[in-house]
Amino acid sequence: MAFLTPVYLLFGLLALPIILLYMLRLRRREVLVSSTLLWQKLMRDREANAPWQKLRRNLLLFLQLLILAALVFALARPFLPVPSIATGNVVVLLDASASMLATDVEPTRFDAAKEEINRLIGELGSNSQMTIIKVGQTPAVLIAATNDKAALREAIANITAEPTAADWTAAFALATGAAQGFSNARVVIISDGGLPADLPPLPAETAYIPIGTSGENLAISALATRNTIDGPQLFASIRNEGLLDKEALLSVSLDGTLFDSRRIVVPAQNTTNVTWNLPEGTAVIEARLSNQTDDFLPVDDIAWAVHEGGITNRALLVTEGNLFLEQVYAILPGIDAFKSSPENDLTTEQFDLYIFDSVSLPDPPPDADMLIINPQPDSNPLFTISGTFSDTVTIRLADSPLLQFVDWSNVHIRAAKQIAAPWADVLVEAQGGPLILAGEQAGRRIVIMTFDLRDSDLPLQIAFPILIANITNWLSPGKAFDVPAGLQPGEPVTIVPTASTTAVLVQKPDDTIWESEAEAQSLLFTETNLPGVYQVILRDNTGEQPAGRFAVNLFNASESHILPADSLQIGQTEVETEPEGNIGQREFWPWLAALAFGLLIVEWWVYHRGTKLPDFKLR
Amino acid sequence: MILFDEATLHKLEQLTLIADRVRVGVMKGDRRSTKRGTSIEFADYRNYTKGDDLRRLDWNVYARLERPFIKLLEEEEDLAVHLLVDTSASMDWPESHDPTHKLNYALRLTGALGHIALSTGDQLTVTLLNSQQERTWGPFRHQGNSLRLFQFLETARAEGMTDLNLSLRHYALRGRRPGLLLLISDLFTPNGYRDGLNALQARGYEVGIIHLLSPDETDPDLSGDLKLIDLETGADAEITLDASTRDLYRQRVQAWQTEIASYCARRNVHYIPVTTDLPWERLVMQTLRVRGLVK
Numbered sequence: 040m041a042f043l044t045p046v047y048l049l050f051g052l053l054a055l056p057i058i059l060l061y062m063l064r065l066r067r068r069e070v071l072v073s074s075t076l077l078w079q080k081l082m083r084d085r086e087a088n089a090p091w092q093k094l095r096r097n098l099l100l101f102l103q104l105l106i107l108a109a110l111v112f113a114l115a116r117p118f119l120p121v122p123s124i125a126t127g128n129v130v131v132l133l134d135a136s137a138s139m140l141a142t143d144v145e146p147t148r149f150d151a152a153k154e155e156i157n158r159l160i161g162e163l164g165s166n167s168q169m170t171i172i173k174v175g176q177t178p179a180v181l182i183a184a185t186n187d188k189a190a191l192r193e194a195i196a197n198i199t200a201e202p203t204a205a206d207w208t209a210a211f212a213l214a215t216g217a218a219q220g221f222s223n224a225r226v227v228i229i230s231d232g233g234l235p236a237d238l239p240p241l242p243a244e245t246a247y248i249p250i251g252t253s254g255e256n257l258a259i260s261a262l263a264t265r266n267t268i269d270g271p272q273l274f275a276s277i278r279n280e281g282l283l284d285k286e287a288l289l290s291v292s293l294d295g296t297l298f299d300s301r302r303i304v305v306p307a308q309n310t311t312n313v314t315w316n317l318p319e320g321t322a323v324i325e326a327r328l329s330n331q332t333d334d335f336l337p338v339d340d341i342a343w344a345v346h347e348g349g350i351t352n353r354a355l356l357v358t359e360g361n362l363f364l365e366q367v368y369a370i371l372p373g374i375d376a377f378k379s380s381p382e383n384d385l386t387t388e389q390f391d392l393y394i395f396d397s398v399s400l401p402d403p404p405p406d407a408d409m410l411i412i413n414p415q416p417d418s419n420p421l422f423t424i425s426g427t428f429s430d431t432v433t434i435r436l437a438d439s440p441l442l443q444f445v446d447w448s449n450v451h452i453r454a455a456k457q458i459a460a461p462w463a464d465v466l467v468e469a470q471g472g473p474l475i476l477a478g479e480q481a482g483r484r485i486v487i488m489t490f491d492l493r494d495s496d497l498p499l500q501i502a503f504p505i506l507i508a509n510i511t512n513w514l515s516p517g518k519a520f521d522v523p524a525g526l527q528p529g530e531p532v533t534i535v536p537t538a539s540t541t542a543v544l545v546q547k548p549d550d551t552i553w554e555s556e557a558e559a560q561s562l563l564f565t566e567t568n569l570p571g572v573y574q575v576i577l578r579d580n581t582g583e584q585p586a587g588r589f590a591v592n593l594f595n596a597s598e599s600h601i602l603p604a605d606s607l608q609i610g611q612t613e614v615e616t617e618p619e620g621n622i623g624q625r626e627f628w629p630w631l632a633a634l635a636f637g638l639l640i641v642e643w644w645v646y647h648r649g650t651k652l653p654d655f656k657l658r
Numbered sequence: 659m660i661l662f663d664e665a666t667l668h669k670l671e672q673l674t675l676i677a678d679r680v681r682v683g684v685m686k687g688d689r690r691s692t693k694r695g696t697s698i699e700f701a702d703y704r705n706y707t708k709g710d711d712l713r714r715l716d717w718n719v720y721a722r723l724e725r726p727f728i729k730l731l732e733e734e735e736d737l738a739v740h741l742l743v744d745t746s747a748s749m750d751w752p753e754s755h756d757p758t759h760k761l762n763y764a765l766r767l768t769g770a771l772g773h774i775a776l777s778t779g780d781q782l783t784v785t786l787l788n789s790q791q792e793r794t795w796g797p798f799r800h801q802g803n804s805l806r807l808f809q810f811l812e813t814a815r816a817e818g819m820t821d822l823n824l825s826l827r828h829y830a831l832r833g834r835r836p837g838l839l840l841l842i843s844d845l846f847t848p849n850g851y852r853d854g855l856n857a858l859q860a861r862g863y864e865v866g867i868i869h870l871l872s873p874d875e876t877d878p879d880l881s882g883d884l885k886l887i888d889l890e891t892g893a894d895a896e897i898t899l900d901a902s903t904r905d906l907y908r909q910r911v912q913a914w915q916t917e918i919a920s921y922c923a924r925r926n927v928h929y930i931p932v933t934t935d936l937p938w939e940r941l942v943m944q945t946l947r948v949r950g951l952v953k
Contacts (some may be wrong), residue, residue: 066884073751073760074846075876075888075895081910083895419944 040117043165044624047114054104061100069580093457102642106635108588113631118624121162127223128168128184130214130243131156134230134250135175135198136205137528137598141231143253149200152229152250159227160191170217171195174230176203176529176568178210183217184436201568202338204595207234211241218243228614230588231602233597240610247607254602255281257305257331258339261525261594264317264324264346271317271346275326278303279502280600287331293321321346323572323588339599341588343572354511355379358396363498364412368394374511392514397491408484408514413491414456418419419481422460422487428471429454430492435468441477441486441509442466445502452497455490463487477513482539486510520575522589531565532589536577544576544583548591567591575649662769662808663773666939670770671777673822673942673952675739675812675838690887702730738783738797738837739775740863742829745786745818748846749891751872758934761816762843766938767868769811771840774942774952777801783834784810787843790808791820797834819890822847822867826854836862840928840951844870845918848891866951868917873935876911878904 042048058135073076093195133156139149156171162385163169171181182194218224226233231251261276279285284307290300298315305311318323328340354376356368368376374392379385381398385405393405397413404419416424431452447467455474463478463485477486497503520534534543536557543562545553548571555562555579567573570593575586593599601620662670674942706715706726712748716729768784775782776799782915783796795810822843839858845851845867858865881904886895897903922929930949932941946952 069885069887069894070880072878072886073748073844074888075886075891075893076846076848077875077907077910077914078886078895078897079893080914081903081907082895137921396714649830 040119041074042371043116043118043624044116047116048111050111050114051108051155054107057103057107057439058100078547090326098645099642102638102645106638106642109239109631109635109638113628113635116165116626116628117631118165118626121625126164126167127225128170128218128221129159129163130170130172130217130224130226131159132172132174132210132214132226132230133181133198133227134205134233135173136233137200137202137338137593137595138231138233138336138601139250140202140338141251141253141601142337143255143334143601147200148231148250152248153198155229155248155250157192158447160188161581163188163623172210172213172217173198174205174207174210175201176206178213178215180217183316183535201528202570202593203568204527204598205233207238209240212270215239215242222449228607230607231601232607233600234604234609235597236608238609240612245607245609245612245614247603249603250602253281253333253335253454254600255283255285255333256336256339256599256601256611257281257285257287257328257334258336258599259326259328259342259592260310260339260596260599261327262324262342262344262590262592263525264321264344267316269316270319271321273315273317273324273344273346275313275315275342276310277303277305277313277328278310278596278599279307280602281333282307283333285313285331285333287328287334290327290329291315292325292327293317294323295325307621317346323590325572336599336601338570339568339593339595342592342594343570344592345572345590347587352391353377354392354394355390356394356396357381357385357398358394359398361396361492363492364394364396364507367504371508371511376651392511406481406483410486410510410514412486412488413494414458414487414489416456421485422458422463425457425459427454427456428469430471431455431469431474433467433469433474435465437464437468438476439465439466441475441513442506442507445506445509446500447502450495450497450500451596452490452495452501454494458487458489460487477510484514486514520587520589525594526567526589526591527595528568528570528591528593529565530567530591531563532567532573533565534562534575536562537579539579539581540577541580542578544578546574546576548572662766662773666677666770667773667804669714669939670773670942673774673947674778675737675771675775675780676951678953700729700731703727703822704730736799737775737780738835739771739780740825740829740834740837740839741771741775741782741784742839742841742843743768743784743786744820744822744841744843744845745788745814745816746846746920748844749818749870749887749906750816751889752874758874759932760844760870760872761814763932763934763938764868764870765811765814767842767941769808770938770942771952772807772811773801773804776807781835781837782807785829787816787820787822787829788818789821789824792825792828803878805922821847821849822851823854825856826851830854830857830861830863833861837864839863840868842868842870846876846890852921855925859925859927864928866930867918867922869915869929869931871911871931871933872931876933877908880904 050363133152135579139147139152141148144151160169168184168186170183171191171194173179173181181198182191185191206630214226218226219242223517226241226243226245228245229248229250231249258278258280259275260278261274263274264271273291276423277289284304286302286304288300289303291298301313303311303313322345323336324344324346326342334340352374354368355375356364356376356378358364359380368374385401387534390407392408394410395412397415399415399417400419402419404421414424433447452474455469455472457472458476460476460478462475462480465473466477467474475486475488492498520532522532535541540557543555543557545564547553547566548569553564553566572588572590574588576583577586706728710728716727719727743764745761749764751760752758772782772784779799781797781799783794785792785794795807855865881899883898886897919929928949928951930945942952943949
């Protein structure tokens with residue numbers, strides 16, 4: 040045992056005044072009695088009968104000296120050397136991924152991990168420091184390089200694990216930064232394993248504290264829909280990560296109504312696939328595992344899928360015949376293309392997008408988005424044509440999403456029309472005039488290509504389908520967002536509002552609303568931490584329009600695989616679980632303080648015995 | 659201080675003090691004497707012996723049995739009653755207005771017993787014992803003196819010390835007519851009381867002790883570190899009082915009274931321990947009756 044602040048032991052000198060005060064004891068209270076005859080007899084008796092009674096007054100002194108000793112020792116902060124890994128500059132990586140929500144350790148693995156950190160904090164030496172990094176979807180430094188144990192405990196008091204995968208690479212980068220510049224740095228990984236294999240080596244001694252005992256877990260590892268000839272079909276994949284065969288009830292709800300329940304048996308380390316034919320019009324599918332034996336991770340027992348046809352735009356291609364355009368529009372997703380000749384009456388049916396290829400515009404032009412290729416010199420309210428030019432060497436490309444990934448360097452054009460449209464921006468400008476213009480006019484988006492495709496080699500370039508896709512996308516965007524089927528918690532979603540959208544709202548699974556002004560071309564929605572179904576709502580001047588839903592699921596094999604690893608492979612080194620033989624310091628001053636308090640109560644009781652305590656008389 | 663009201667006095671007049679062992683009367687009184695005497699109450703017969711007064715021969719018996727018998731008749735005589743009240747400072751306890759004040763209690767008791775004695779025709783002497791100045795009232799007879807007795811008692815003050823041994827010995831030596839002697843005291847006396855009792859008994863007194871203690875003397879409500887000061891002697895005692903000490907004190911008081919009681923029983927002394935929270939009427943009407951001092 041040694042002391043951290045031995046100078047406080049000098050307070051032990053306070054014993055002298057205490058003893059002095061006892062010597063100069065307070066004057067006794069004087070009380071008149073009718074006679075002291077009996078009292079004097081009594082005193083003689085006591086002194087004769089019970090010698091320890093004489094010490095009784097000194098018992099108080101003894102207790103007070105004990106209290107002082109306990110307090111002084113507590114102030115001096117004594118400690119016992121204990122074997123510990125928490126010495127030097129300790130960087131703790133606390134796994135906060137979904138697998139840490141497993142309940143094989145009561146109450147959860149994450150709570151057990153926090154308990155481990157608290158133990159490390161308790162053993163932290165006086166000249167050691169600790170940094171705690173929470174390793175979740177986005178690793179974060181909870182508290183950096185401090186010896187303040189209260190602050191350290193405070194930092195981890197209220198954190199929880201997230202149902203997401205952990206970004207260990209980023210966490211290792213943080214840990215490397217935190218450990219840099221310290222010669223005695225030490226990284227402690229508190230995890231249940233599941234670290235990726237290709238992690239960079241850490242520049243410090245590394246220890247691993249495994250959390251968890253069991254790997255038993257039944258998980259929904261995939262839930263997806265597809266369209267077949269017979270209608271929509273649901274596919275679910277159930278994975279048993281454990282070492283025991285498992286049986287469970289798999290329930291499927293469609294739009295909140297129970298559709299089917301199946302008892303499934305999944306052998307150990309195996310996967311069972313189930314399919315259903317769904318009725319038409321199904322939107323939200325929820326699959327849930329219940330009644331399973333030995334399942335320690337509840338977060339992957341439920342999954343959602345959204346089966347929405349999406350928005351399919353109808354496009355009318357008005358042309359005398361253009362193979363390139365027809366073929367491109369035949370394969371563009373989200374577009375149902377129809378072809379019409381210029382003689383036909385265009386007003387019979389309404390389309391989302393009109394493509395005029397080398398034909399005259401109808402008068403009036405349709406009130407819809409338009410792609411006008413090789414406009415014809417006739418009167419219309421949109422633009423004026425003042426001639427043709429052949430000086431088509433490109434001098435400027437606008438920085439526009441329409442030209443994203445478009446390589447214009449090899450495009451050659453024989454001739455183009457001189458077009459003036461004040462509402463439009465020039466996207467591609469040649470020496471002689473604009474080649475592509477785009478803009479908004481009277482609430483519709485219009486793109487004009489001033490040249491005939493057959494007068495250029497653009498359709499032969501790789502740039503052509505990209506350009507057409509970009510233009511079509513801009514003209515009539517499909518869904519407001521595009522998410523892959525297996526969107527993981529924490530992964531961002533790009534939401535593309537329409538031209539008239541003023542704000543984008545997302546209703547999260549916990550019914551909270553995320554809202555953002557639709558200022559940019561696209562918005563990044565990042566708050567996908569909760570698994571579940573998200574509803575995207577676009578607000579424009581006319582009101583709020585639902586723009587579809589998407590599902591976030593924990594389809595992550597490594598998080599569902601909750602069997603704790605015995606060792607970690609980091610770089611070339613194997614990190615074992617045994618703590619190394621360093622010496623930490625376990626302080627025990629709180630116990631001394633508690634002892635002093637207890638002694639104080641005893642002293643009080645000894646002093647007041649008889650006056651305050653009930654005095655039972657036997658008669 | 660008004661000692662008694664009219665109703666109490668009437669009740670007291672029904673009572674008589676009893677002395678078992680004292681048999682020396684000087685005047686005709688209301689009480690039976692052990693001496694055979696001249697009253698009309700028949701006591702016994704005995705054989706005639708030469709020289710007997712022929713007037714006391716029972717002629718009817720002689721006529722029937724033809725043998726002379728002397729008829730013995732009861733003698734009725736008076737009793738000398740001595741009431742001794744300890745008026746040392748320790749009797750001035752607790753507060754004088756406290757109903758359990760020992761001196762007031764003692765004076766009331768004296769008044770009551772004195773009134774009983776006077777109303778039964780006994781000779782009464784009341785003495786206030788004090789080492790500085792002893793004051794004596796009496797001896798007087800006759801009920802008419804009760805009021806003067808009460809007036810005398812009302813002047814009593816408790817102060818100074820009383821050495822009971824000394825006072826009692828002096829009282830015995832003063833050579834009055836021995837009789838029933840009741841000592842009313844708290845027995846808080848530095849040199850004891852036994853020699854005094856011996857001296858009184860040697861002179862033929864029948865002695866009774868009425869031992870007065872106030873409730874807070876038998877069960878003190880004190881605690882903490884105290885310096886106890888003796889009201890009478892001024893002596894002090896430093897003591898740290900707690901529950902166990904007070905228990906011990908209570909045991910001491912018990913033991914003290916038991917010790918006095920057993921001493922008195924051996925010496926044929928009436929011993930009546932009284933706590934002053936006992937109403938004095940009850941003491942007189944019940945306790946003393948039970949103990950055979952009053953009938």
